[in-house]
Amino acid sequence: MTRLILNGQAAQLPQVRDAVFASREAGADLEVHVTWEDGDAARLAEQAGRAGRSRVIAGGGDGTVNEVVNGLMRLPRERRPVLGILPLGSANDLATSLGLPLMPAEALEAALYLPSHSVDVARLDDRYFLNMTTGGFGAEVTSSTPKSLKRLLGGGAYSLIGALKAWQYRPYPGRLSWAEGQRDASLFVLAMGNGIQSGGGQRLTPEARLNDGLLDILLVRDFTSLREMVTMRRELLDRPARGEFVETFRTSWVTFESEGDLPLTLDGEPLRRRGFHVEIDTGALELAAPRECPLLERHAPRVTESRTTRHHEGVDATNS
Numbered sequence: 407m408t409r410l411i412l413n414g415q416a417a418q419l420p421q422v423r424d425a426v427f428a429s430r431e432a433g434a435d436l437e438v439h440v441t442w443e444d445g446d447a448a449r450l451a452e453q454a455g456r457a458g459r460s461r462v463i464a465g466g467g468d469g470t471v472n473e474v475v476n477g478l479m480r481l482p483r484e485r486r487p488v489l490g491i492l493p494l495g496s497a498n499d500l501a502t503s504l505g506l507p508l509m510p511a512e513a514l515e516a517a518l519y520l521p522s523h524s525v526d527v528a529r530l531d532d533r534y535f536l537n538m539t540t541g542g543f544g545a546e547v548t549s550s551t552p553k554s555l556k557r558l559l560g561g562g563a564y565s566l567i568g569a570l571k572a573w574q575y576r577p578y579p580g581r582l583s584w585a586e587g588q589r590d591a592s593l594f595v596l597a598m599g600n601g602i603q604s605g606g607g608q609r610l611t612p613e614a615r616l617n618d619g620l621l622d623i624l625l626v627r628d629f630t631s632l633r634e635m636v637t638m639r640r641e642l643l644d645r646p647a648r649g650e651f652v653e654t655f656r657t658s659w660v661t662f663e664s665e666g667d668l669p670l671t672l673d674g675e676p677l678r679r680r681g682f683h684v685e686i687d688t689g690a691l692e693l694a695a696p697r698e699c700p701l702l703e704r705h706a707p708r709v710t711e712s713r714t715t716r717h718h719e720g721v722d723a724t725n726s
């Protein structure tokens with residue numbers, strides 16, 4: 407049996423109700439549980455595993471997916487159900503980059519019947535994330551305004567300066583350590599991607615893969631003049647391994663130590679940390695995703711849900 411965990415905000419949407427009824431009519435063994443507040447989705451996901459459900463579908467935005475992931479990670483690995491996603495948020499960064507359908511009927515079909523693939527899950531101290539954690543200026547701005555980091559970095563230099571002034575921006579000094587290196591850096595932005603995008607389409611770590619055992623890191627150092635800002639933005643396009651302001655690398659863990667708080671967004675959820683440790687748990691979850699998924703390194707997916715070929719073909723056709 408599959409459990410659909412629906413964010414209460416989306417539970418009464420007619421398209422969602424219709425999708426659930428239609429899938430049951432077509433033979434799906436689907437139970438629905440609705441959340442009321444923070445923490446419900448994680449608890450319901452954990453319970454689903456303990457009750458022997460084979461698949462759990464997170465129906466909501468990136469926040470709901472993150473909660474469900476955290477619930478599943480409380481279970482022993484062998485008891486974790488396959489994770490499906492019914493994207494019902496405003497950003498849906500993970501679902502979009504996985505190439506999942508976004509309309510409820512197709513999305514539920516996909517969540518129910520797509521084959522599962524082993525994916526890595528990252529952990530920041532005691533919180534898991536599947537997609538991305540960003541820190542620094544972007545996290546500060548995007549957690550309190552709808553303005554995306556992409557627009558700020560990609561727009562005119564004056565809009566970026568304006569935003570920096572409006573936020574009375576101060577850089578975030580600290581020491582970043584990872585498997586192969588260490589930097590004392592004054593951070594402007596730090597992105598740690600298991601997936602490729604966050605904040606509603608910001609592709610901060612475009613080469614990241616969910617099943618490579620590694621995090622893709624984008625480190626952007628602080629700049630102090632317009633000339634340096636221009637260099638920084640050019641480097642953001644070129645993505646050098648080690649530029650003057652921008653560094654990109656892959657690692658299985660990273661630690662940040664600092665004197666002050668660093669604002670973070672973890673799978674879209676805001677938090678603040680003085681320092682933190684992030685590491686990757688390789689192959690920790692099974693995720694329902696299209697076969698030709700840009701976020702997965704190519705190796706054969708494991709099909710865990712036994713359904714008719716018609717369903718697999720139908721879903722794959724919509725996503726290829």
Ligand SMILES: Nc1ncnc2c1ncn2[C@@H]1O[C@H](COP(=O)(O)OP(=O)(O)OP(=O)(O)O)[C@@H](O)[C@H]1O
Pocket residue numbers: 413414415441442443444445466467468469470471494495496497498499673674675
């Ligand atoms: N019944 C409910 N009514 C209102 N809020 C709820 C309800 N149930 C859960 N929540 C809250 O919804 C939030 C998660 O929402 P959602 O999944 O849309 O995430 P999101 O990060 O806003 O998504 P996205 O960035 O993709 O738009 C959680 O903070 C949770 O506390």
